[in-house]
Amino acid sequence: MLTVYNSKDMCCGCTACETVCPKNAITMQKIGGGGYKYPVIDQSICVDCGLCRKTCRWVNPKSSTSEIKRFFALKVKDVDVLNKSQSGGAFTVFSDAILKNNGVVYGAYLDKENDFTVYHKRADNFEERNLLRGSKYVQSDIRQTFRQVAEDLNSGKKVLFSGTPCQSDGLLSYIEAKHISAENLYTMDLICHGVPSPDVFNDYLKYTEKKYGDKITGFNFREKKINKWGTHIEEIKFQNRKNVYCDWYANLFYNDANLRPNCYNCQYIPTDRNTDITIGDFWGVENVLPDFYNPHGVSAVMVRSEKALKLLESQKENIELVEVKEKDIVSPQPRLNSCNKKPADYDIFWNDYKNLDFENFMHKHSFNQYSFSNCLKRKVIFIVKLPFRVLRKIYRIIRNIS
Numbered sequence: 001m002l003t004v005y006n007s008k009d010m011c012c013g014c015t016a017c018e019t020v021c022p023k024n025a026i027t028m029q030k031i032g033g034g035g036y037k038y039p040v041i042d043q044s045i046c047v048d049c050g051l052c053r054k055t056c057r058w059v060n061p062k063s064s065t066s067e068i069k070r071f072f073a074l075k076v077k078d079v080d081v082l083n084k085s086q087s088g089g090a091f092t093v094f095s096d097a098i099l100k101n102n103g104v105v106y107g108a109y110l111d112k113e114n115d116f117t118v119y120h121k122r123a124d125n126f127e128e129r130n131l132l133r134g135s136k137y138v139q140s141d142i143r144q145t146f147r148q149v150a151e152d153l154n155s156g157k158k159v160l161f162s163g164t165p166c167q168s169d170g171l172l173s174y175i176e177a178k179h180i181s182a183e184n185l186y187t188m189d190l191i192c193h194g195v196p197s198p199d200v201f202n203d204y205l206k207y208t209e210k211k212y213g214d215k216i217t218g219f220n221f222r223e224k225k226i227n228k229w230g231t232h233i234e235e236i237k238f239q240n241r242k243n244v245y246c247d248w249y250a251n252l253f254y255n256d257a258n259l260r261p262n263c264y265n266c267q268y269i270p271t272d273r274n275t276d277i278t279i280g281d282f283w284g285v286e287n288v289l290p291d292f293y294n295p296h297g298v299s300a301v302m303v304r305s306e307k308a309l310k311l312l313e314s315q316k317e318n319i320e321l322v323e324v325k326e327k328d329i330v331s332p333q334p335r336l337n338s339c340n341k342k343p344a345d346y347d348i349f350w351n352d353y354k355n356l357d358f359e360n361f362m363h364k365h366s367f368n369q370y371s372f373s374n375c376l377k378r379k380v381i382f383i384v385k386l387p388f389r390v391l392r393k394i395y396r397i398i399r400n401i402s
């Protein structure tokens, strides 16, 4: 076999092919700019059995056969947990239920000790699971976790695997190919905007350390304790200086050129999926359930299997839960309606990333709403407009009186 995937825009890097290969002929390697990994076959070992291609969901997509399809607004009652979760704490709710049953949980981990690399990790206790909370807006490296999941299932453990839709579907395909029972497997995925480049994130951190002349000790992709849930401001913690709040990286994330190539061809837009659970931010909840809105966050949850529903019901005393209609969740979510479009400046973005120094690249393709000059600009505009606002208000009052 020469290659597993047909083209780079048809491979999500899920590792299902690498893990399923009976000869260990496949390794995941960084190919091209961005630091994204793709499977590479060692031709001297490959026996051309075809299992890798058969297992790849991008070569052989599988349509959903879900038992049920129910939609919920969810928030955890514990405000501390809510603040530590990205949305309404749905991940904690399901993973709590698994851990209480001596199961194990898999999710994305930000490794502060190793250049803030993001990769998937196994957790068999609450402390380790807590490290998986929070969105890391960069592609998470699956590493060897599919193999670990298989070992856990074979030893009779309950497993919750949380990842992007393509990662979780890749796991399901691998488990099926290995003829392992999925009875104890709970797959969770996200409403997914797409995954930015690990190299761009890494360069951003190096640039920021140089700019402030201090070592970064913590990075929160979307801080929501000081700033509101609906905002997207990153919090950067340093060894010696005070925290920095800005949205340089957030705007690199929302720059649609900074995505893995297959994200422009995403097959996971519909709510019909093979996973048991989908979670995300419940944007627009204030319009559907005004009393349910919480400035600390609300989760949108979709449940597709009876076993996942039972898991949710087992946690009822810790959560507030209201069933909603599909359209309540889908309508305000761009990524549940259509795929990201490759922007016209895609090639310019990546050529600039290769050829410019990082500062010039970032200033050309991102911005910081919270810079001193932008804040000053907003304040000046506010002050200039203030007399007109006051006059308008006085005019309305006089008009109402007369």
Ligand SMILES: Cc1cc2nc3c(=O)[nH]c(=O)nc-3n(C[C@H](O)[C@H](O)[C@H](O)COP(=O)(O)OP(=O)(O)OC[C@H]3O[C@@H](n4cnc5c(N)ncnc54)[C@H](O)[C@@H]3O)c2cc1C
Pocket (backbone or CB within 6 Å): 084, 085, 086, 087, 088, 089, 090, 091, 092, 106, 107, 108, 109, 118, 132, 133, 134, 135, 136, 137, 138, 139, 140, 162, 163, 164, 190, 191, 192, 193, 194, 195, 196, 279, 280, 281, 282, 283, 299, 333, 335
């Ligand atoms: C790249 C990315 C894009 C997203 N796009 C959207 C979107 O367009 N709309 C929307 O509503 N929600 C989106 N989300 C989901 C949202 O940001 C929250 O992660 C989700 O609602 C879970 O919140 P929570 O409070 O339940 O969980 P938390 O307790 O905060 O847990 C976060 C969960 O997300 C997983 N996770 C974190 N980073 C990654 C990663 N890089 N790759 C795979 N899994 C990861 C963790 O393993 C964990 O299970 C996105 C998340 C990511 C990582």
Ligand code: SF4
Pocket (backbone or CB within 6 Å): 004, 005, 010, 011, 012, 013, 014, 015, 016, 017, 018, 038, 039, 055, 056, 057, 058, 059, 170
């Ligand atoms: S199985 Fe996953 S990693 Fe392998 S080719 Fe397909 S999408 Fe890429």
Ligand code: SF4
Pocket (backbone or CB within 6 Å): 001, 020, 021, 022, 023, 024, 025, 026, 041, 045, 046, 047, 048, 049, 050, 051, 052, 053
């Ligand atoms: S064809 Fe078979 S042996 Fe060759 S890489 Fe694919 S799975 Fe491995």
Ligand code: SF4
Pocket (backbone or CB within 6 Å): 012, 164, 165, 166, 167, 192, 193, 194, 195, 260, 262, 263, 264, 265, 266, 267, 268
């Ligand atoms: S946007 Fe689609 S292809 Fe890209 S990471 Fe998310 S699920 Fe995978």
